[in-house]
Amino acid sequence: MSAGATYSQTATERVFIGRPAAEAIAEEAETQGASRVFLMASRTLNRDTDEIEKIAKALGKRHAGTYDGMPAHAPRAAVLDAAAQARAAKADLIVSIGGGSITDAAKIVTLCLKHDLKTHDDMEPYHMYVGGDGAVVLPEFEGPDVRAVCVPTTLSGGEFNALSGATDEKAKLKQGYQHRLMAPVAVVLDPAMTVYTPEWLWLSTGVRALDHAMETLGSFLSNEFCDGVAENALRNLAEGLPRAKADPKDLDGRLKCQIGAWQSMIPVVAGVPMGISHATGHALGGTFDVPHGHTSCVMAPYALAWNESVNGERQKRIAAALGGGNASEAADKLIRGLGMPRSLGEVGVRESDLPDLAEAIMHDIWTRTNPRPIETADDVVSFLKTAL
Structure with missing residues (x-):
C-alpha cells in the first residue's frame, strides 16, 4: 500500500464549461449578489474586439468599470494601479478576462482591497519566500472579502489556483501570493473567447x-x-x-x-x-x-x-x-x-x-x-x- 496523501480543495465553487462568457458572468454576478462588478481585461480584447462590451452590456447597471493596462508578469505597480481603480469603483466582484498575468493580477487585487495595499512596500509582508534553511515561508493573513471570477484566454491554468504571481520590479523577482480565498469563486471556460489569442x-x-x-x-x-x-x-x-x-x-x-x-x-x-x-x-x-x-x-x-x-x-x-x-x-x-x-x-x-x-x-x-x-x-x- 502506498503512503497516505491529503487532497486540498480551493474555494472555487463553480466552473462554467463551454458557456458564453457574457452569459456566465452575468449569472455569477446575480448568484453573488454583486452590484459593482469591476472588469480586468486583456487590452487586445477590450480595444480590438467587442467581447468586453458584450460582457459589460450583459451586466448592465452592475458594471462598475474596466481596467485593461496589465503588462506581462503582473508588476507590482500595475497591480496596485488596478487595485486603486477597483477601490475607487467600490468593486464588490472582480472579473478577469485574459491570460495568466491578468488572471494573477485580479486575484492579487482582491488581496490589495482587503488589506488596503497602496504602495510597493505595502505588498512586501504578503508574498511567499524561501527561508535560509530552504523551506518555503507562507505568510498568514486574512483572505479577501471581494472575490474574483476568471475567464481565461490562455492555457497557463492559474485561474484554478489560489497561488498568484506578481513581479517585484525593484528586486527583479517574481513572487507568489497565496490564500485559499484568492482562488476565483467561479471560472468560465469559453473557447470562443480564446480565438483572439x-x-x-x-x-x-x-x-x-x-x-x-x-x-x-x-x-x-x-x-x-x-x-x-x-x-x-x-x-x-x-x-x-x-x-x-x-x-x-x-x-x-x-x-x-x-x-x-x-x-x-x-x-x-x-x-x-x-x-x-x-x-x-x-x-x-x-x-x-x-x-x-x-x-x-x-x-x-x-x-x-x-x-x-x-x-x-x-x-x-x-x-x-x-x-x-x-x-x-x-x-x-x-x-x-x-x-x-x-x-x-x-x-x-x-x-x-x-x-x-x-x-x-x-x-x-x-x-x-x-x-x-x-x-x-x-x-x-x-x-x-x-x-x-
Missing part, C-alpha cells in the same frame, strides 16, 4: 499546462489520484494543441485544451510540488522577461532528461501519454511540432547570464522539490547548460 501564446501556454502534468507525473510526492488526472491532461493537450494549430476555429479542440489545462492544475492545487522546470520558468519570467509559456517550451524536455536518472520509471507514464518512446524526446517532438522555441538562446539567454539566472532560481519555492536534488546554484548552472 495569438497562436504562439495559446500554444506555448498549452505547453505550460503540459509541464504541470509532466512534473506531477515525475514527482515522488504525487499520488495515484493526481497521477491519473495528470495523465489524462497530457492526452487531452497532446490532441487538442495540434488541432488548434491546424484549425484555429476548432472550438471543440480548444475546449479540449482548456479541460486539459484544468486537469493539469488539479495536482498543483492539491499540493503536489513542481520541480526545476517550473522554478526556472519563474526566474526566466520575472528576471529575464521570457513569456510564461515559452519558459516551459524551452525547459520541460531538458528537465525530463535531467531527472530521468532518478525518476525514469515514473516518466514512462509521460511517454505513453505522449505517444510512446522516451519522455523527454516525446515532449521535444510535440513542442517542436507546435513551432515553439527549444533553447535558452532562442529566448535571449546567454551562457554569461547563467550565474544570475541560477541565483534567482535558488529563491524559487520549487527548486528544492525537484526529483533530482538541487542544493546549490552550481547544481542549477549544470542543469541550465544542457538547455543552451
Whole structure:
C-alpha cells in the first residue's frame, strides 16, 4: 500500500464549461449578489474586439468599470494601479478576462482591497519566500472579502489556483501570493473567447499546462489520484494543441485544451510540488522577461532528461501519454511540432547570464522539490547548460 496523501480543495465553487462568457458572468454576478462588478481585461480584447462590451452590456447597471493596462508578469505597480481603480469603483466582484498575468493580477487585487495595499512596500509582508534553511515561508493573513471570477484566454491554468504571481520590479523577482480565498469563486471556460489569442501564446501556454502534468507525473510526492488526472491532461493537450494549430476555429479542440489545462492544475492545487522546470520558468519570467509559456517550451524536455536518472520509471507514464518512446524526446517532438522555441538562446539567454539566472532560481519555492536534488546554484548552472 502506498503512503497516505491529503487532497486540498480551493474555494472555487463553480466552473462554467463551454458557456458564453457574457452569459456566465452575468449569472455569477446575480448568484453573488454583486452590484459593482469591476472588469480586468486583456487590452487586445477590450480595444480590438467587442467581447468586453458584450460582457459589460450583459451586466448592465452592475458594471462598475474596466481596467485593461496589465503588462506581462503582473508588476507590482500595475497591480496596485488596478487595485486603486477597483477601490475607487467600490468593486464588490472582480472579473478577469485574459491570460495568466491578468488572471494573477485580479486575484492579487482582491488581496490589495482587503488589506488596503497602496504602495510597493505595502505588498512586501504578503508574498511567499524561501527561508535560509530552504523551506518555503507562507505568510498568514486574512483572505479577501471581494472575490474574483476568471475567464481565461490562455492555457497557463492559474485561474484554478489560489497561488498568484506578481513581479517585484525593484528586486527583479517574481513572487507568489497565496490564500485559499484568492482562488476565483467561479471560472468560465469559453473557447470562443480564446480565438483572439495569438497562436504562439495559446500554444506555448498549452505547453505550460503540459509541464504541470509532466512534473506531477515525475514527482515522488504525487499520488495515484493526481497521477491519473495528470495523465489524462497530457492526452487531452497532446490532441487538442495540434488541432488548434491546424484549425484555429476548432472550438471543440480548444475546449479540449482548456479541460486539459484544468486537469493539469488539479495536482498543483492539491499540493503536489513542481520541480526545476517550473522554478526556472519563474526566474526566466520575472528576471529575464521570457513569456510564461515559452519558459516551459524551452525547459520541460531538458528537465525530463535531467531527472530521468532518478525518476525514469515514473516518466514512462509521460511517454505513453505522449505517444510512446522516451519522455523527454516525446515532449521535444510535440513542442517542436507546435513551432515553439527549444533553447535558452532562442529566448535571449546567454551562457554569461547563467550565474544570475541560477541565483534567482535558488529563491524559487520549487527548486528544492525537484526529483533530482538541487542544493546549490552550481547544481542549477549544470542543469541550465544542457538547455543552451
